[in-house]
Amino acid sequence: MIRVLLADDEVMIRAGVRAILSSADDIEIVAEAEDGHEAVELGLRHRPDVCLLDIRMPRVDGLTAASELGRLLPETAVMMLTTFSEDEYIASALGSGAAGFVLKSGDPRELVSGVRAVAEGGAYLSPAVARRVLTHLGAGQLGKRTAARARITELTGREREVLALVGAGLSNAEIAGRLHVVEGTVKAYVSQILARLDFKNRVQAAILAYEAGLVPEE
Structure with missing residues (x-):
């Protein structure tokens, strides 16, 4: 059973997310918070498998x-x-250590798939977010391929192989x-890999894998 902590300051949003996740037999909501401060407190108390955080909340926001x-x-x-898909939020969320990013306006199935993916040690970006990230990669706005390739030279061959599979979205x-x-x-x-590259999470590693050309383009 995947134990989830849900944090959102809007009661209606929490109710909707709770209903969606509760429809999955393998997901259980163990706690709910109204702001980031409460989310951290409840996280320490319940130690869930996944914390699902709204980006904009009072007192302490989701990124913090x-x-x-x-x-x-x-x-x-x-x-x-979040309801926001602007680049600044995507970049901030990835930099904060998040392993996944789902839009509230997305397909409810994305929410369930995302929770399952990150709980298994994977990374998940909703399709809308993934398109924006890959567009930036193609435009060179998130880094140059030459720079990315230079970064991965410090990895062993096996580590680069694992990094490529992380970039492809595979779980452990x-x-x-x-x-x-x-x-x-x-x-x-x-x-x-994360330690060598000084990354906080798999999503950052996956982006580097794309930048370095380790993940074949479909």
């Missing part, structure tokens, strides 16, 4: 809460929920199956 949760609860995945379990190793080995590789 995401950073704090990432520091205090590194094993808990954070996914951002899926990467383990692809490489014929145990999941714990994949987790160790991912941790090493």
Whole structure:
């Protein structure tokens, strides 16, 4: 069972998200918060698998809460929920340590898929957000390919192979199956990659994989 903490200051939004997630047999809402400060407190108390945070909340916003949760609860995945798709929010969310980004206006199935993906150690961007990110990559606004390739030279061949699979959106379990190793080995590789590249989360690593050309374009 995937245990989720939901934080949003709008009662109606929380009710809608709760209804969507509760329809999934493998997801359970263990706590709800009205602001980022309460989300951090409840996160420490319940230690959920996933924290689903609205970006704009009173007192402490979702981006600040995401950073704090990432520091205090590194094993808990954070996914951002928002109505805003502007680049500044995407960049801030990724920089705050979030492993996923879902728009409130998106398909409800994206919400369930996103929670499952980040709970399994993967990364998830709603299609609308992914298109914006990849557009920026193509335009060179999130980094140059030459610079990205220079960054990955410090990785071993195996680490680059794992990074490519992270970029393709595979979870740790899926990467383990692809490489014929145990999941714990994949987790160790991912941790090493993030540490070497000074990244907070898999989404940042996935973006670098795209920038460096490790992920084939479809």
